[in-house]
Amino acid sequence: MSEKESRPVVVGVDGSPASQAALQWAVEDARRRGCPVDVISAWHPYYGGMIGPVPAEVLMAMSPQAMKESAQKALDGAVHGFEGVEIRRILVEGDPRDALTKASEEAELLVVGSRGHNTVVEVVLGSVSSYCVHHAACPVVVIRQPKVKKEHALVAAAAPLTPGPLL
Template structure:
């Protein structure tokens, strides 16, 4: 199925949380059922300190670290040999906005119920709620295993 641009797309948000790992596994199973592919999408943001908008460190370094963590996480969850094609994409931006944009034209968007956001305790589930309210395709919210 590699390289099949006409395959039905299942977009899944990946952020390192247990519920995003469960969402990735769910997305793979669903894509297998519908003969589709999985677009595993992560988002990274420039760190903000004390409301100051200037980046405190080199953004290229932040991006490199984010990409390595993203790849390692996917390798850990996916293991060897997948029943469907899994495309990996890490995008700079707000996680909810990145996922909504990535899901345009998708069959479905899959997100975890609780992620690893900057303010995880205060905004628990805010990305999944925002996606459910604003995505242009059906959204499945998966709890951790």
């Protein structure tokens, strides 16, 4: 990388609400810095959870080509609508931890979400954000998963409950 070329803000996306919040934060930060955003999505086949016979449709959806196409579609959807900053889409086959820490070697900043898709995957693979905090070659920002506002339903007044017949 030349002296004149600015280093990118790197952000990992996986389609989760936390990664979308991380992408939003990374784009705003890159806009302030005047640098590009490298949006990285990593995919890899994982067959460890399959037990017993599997329907053909499921096997077809789990083929490497189908998984790659699905990951590309999710990456394209994640970056849709962002303007005012150069966004480079990077789809990588492999472990997201490795892809992000490798990209951090040439980055100004690495941004990740605090939670991904699935607790089971996190147990099997480990926390991507924790790994990046400990192994990245640049500063790391971890964006917490957005809080979901819950609608409070009105509770209808009901007759008081009694413990049962009093003898």
